[in-house]
Amino acid sequence: ITRDNLLFKMTVDDWDAVMNVHLRGAFLMSRAVQKYMVDAKFGRIVNLSSTSALGNRGQVNYSAAKAGMQGFTKTLAFELGKFGVTANAIAPGFIETEMTAATAERVGVGFEDFKKAAASQIP
Structure with a gap:
């Protein structure tokens, strides 16, 4: 989802909605499946980022969420890689x-x- 607006016009609800869908959703999914993947010594986590992670006018929340997704995914790769679980983020334009x-x-x-x-x- 997007809830585009300039920073000074953005509501907290619009900020939270975008963060909840993009980051919280990925967090909850990853937390739910990681135990099974670690036990199996195999797993693939693929998250969706965007080139918008680099910043777009009027998308402070979306850009932050997608940049956060990249950091989140890289951290998952560090934490879970030793257990045979890979984590990647796709960042389409x-x-x-x-x-x-x-x-x-x-x-x-x-x-x-x-x-x-x-x-x-x-x-």
Whole structure:
């Protein structure tokens, strides 16, 4: 989920909603499965981050959640690797979804122009 807004306009509820979905959800899932994976001496944890972890205007909560996901996942790899459990985070860039269409609308840009702008940032 996203609850985009500039920092000074962001509510605590919007901050918490994004953190709860992205970080708390991954924490609860990882905590629930790690015992079984450690006992089996095998497991794969794959989390979803985003290139938004590097920061986007109006996405202080989402960017922080995705950066947190990268740190969380790396820490899981350190803690669980010795037990045969790997942890990786996938960090895709722009993907055409309802969420990115809503972001384009929020910033007042047509979706086609928004997609072109995103594509122009790819080296």
